[in-house]
Amino acid sequence: MKTNISLLIVDDEESVRDSLYNWFMEDGYEVSCAADAKEALTKIEKQKFDIILADIKMPGMDGMEMHRRIRALNSEAIVIIMTAFASVDTAVQALRDGAFDYVTKPFDPDDLSHLIRNAANQISLKSENEALKNKVVSLENIENIVGNSEVMMKVLKEVENVSSSDSSVIITGESGTGKELIARAIHSNSLRKFFPLVTVHCGALSEGLLESELFGHEKGAFTGAMFTRKGRFEMADGGTIFLDEIATISMKMQVELLRVLESKTFVRVGGNKEIKSDFRLICATNRDLKKMVDEGSFREDLYYRLNVVNIKAPSLRDRKEDIPALVDHFIKKYCTSMSRDLLHIDKSALARLKEYDFPGNVRELENMVERAIVVGNGTEIRLKDLPLDKDSITDSNDSLQDVEKKYVLQTLNKYNWNISRTAKALKVDRVTLYNKIRKYKLKNPGE
């Protein structure tokens, strides 16, 4: 049972040191010994030990004093105090000073094994906890927002700046632009990252439900309230609450929300006890709140309370240069989840995507890529795998020339710039098609 756990044995009796050394070597630990506190502290300064077994009575400096000094040098080490003279007072003092345990010599062999196993478990739990925390951070990191375009870099810079503060943030942008992802990135880069991020989709709930959802309710507050339930504000204590589609909440809820934001206290529905919660608020909307204020459908005081920092999530139209990176990201995501080999995208399909307007933004692109992986041939995403046959051309306000240009380009891409086949499909001769290509300055993406 070879382990990576390092142990330091500190005892002035050679026979004890030798016995423990032998015992732990047989268990596969990395073991070092020190005859007194001075030698032990020198070793601790040079090397990091996971577990330190220290005798309480030693010449020069006793184990308790040494324990305090160890804490200053290596606060993570697990210290076990050993003594031949058991006393409740010293045991209590050792534990108060942060010792992991206190044992009386001689130990029962089984007790010693259990003690070290428990300490080793504590070490592995601690490192597991650290690894999981790092994993959580990496799962929702800024780096997970895909895109290197100028507008996106500006957004990421804003996210970074705003993360360290506790100010309310409002994220605006069209549907599907990744407002929730931005909210997550702000939370996971803030000091509140180890506390919850609670998301509420305000648009999905009626006024009564939203009230109970946000503030919680007491048992019997209304028909069906069989149990007391914590509200989202209470759950977000220490962390962040993300209210999506904030523009959809009623005037009554706006008043209540304003009051909670100002006092950070609230009362559960049907209750009378004031509850305090320390949360940070992030809101998102795809509506123009300022316009709503002017129209009188959104409270001005709430607007100013929410609008401390405003981050605008850019539409995909405004960052078309990010499309290849986004496509790669979604291919990786869906191929992994579907346990498929990674696909690549055909040049003409990518060119067509770059040309498309994406009214549904990144969400629409994501769905397109997922669909293409499902319906495609399993090796690459082709133009015909994309649901772009019926195009925005038909509903656009483009001029006849623009429509012709788009249609010619679309057909050329569809036939991989094969002039004869494209001309045949367009029912024109090859010379006419060449003239159109020249006229509209169309370029083959494959060249």
Add this chain to the structure above:
Amino acid sequence: MKKKKILLVSHGQFRKEFLEKIIKDVQLNFNVPVHHVVDRTDMSPFFDASRRQYDANKLLKSLDSVSTAANIKTIGLYRVDLFIPILTFIFGQAIFKGKTGVVSTYRLRNEQYGMIGNEDLIYERFRKVVFHELGHSYGLIHCHIPVCVMRSSTYVEDIDQKKHLFCPKCKEELDNLMAK
């Protein structure tokens, strides 16, 4: 070159067949010639009156002084209650990657735990402890395989759970260590 041997040094009244069996089993399992000598030295220097037990560390040191270059390992076989300063009792002890080890039948007897004596069971347990300590003396550490003889045992029940054989991984490791 003459092959180095394992020396078993018995102290106290062991039955002849008991000793013959352990000599044969050690030879068979470690594939090394095994010699046996009876030790009649006075045990009083190793006795700790306050604990009413014998100090295994002192016994190991004394065995080390009698061990010769011809013996690759020397294991002392006892019938008395052994201890090391940090533990209330031990079944056996060996110097890790060293030359010596000690094993006692005292805590292996059923009578010690208020049960009816069983000579066969004592031998079974004794053989496992001897193999275990020899394993440590060659440099093997405790193994997590429940049936491997190198599994750590703090109670006789733990010894009964395991077999007297090394698991494939420990066996391979032991062969490598013995070949060095």
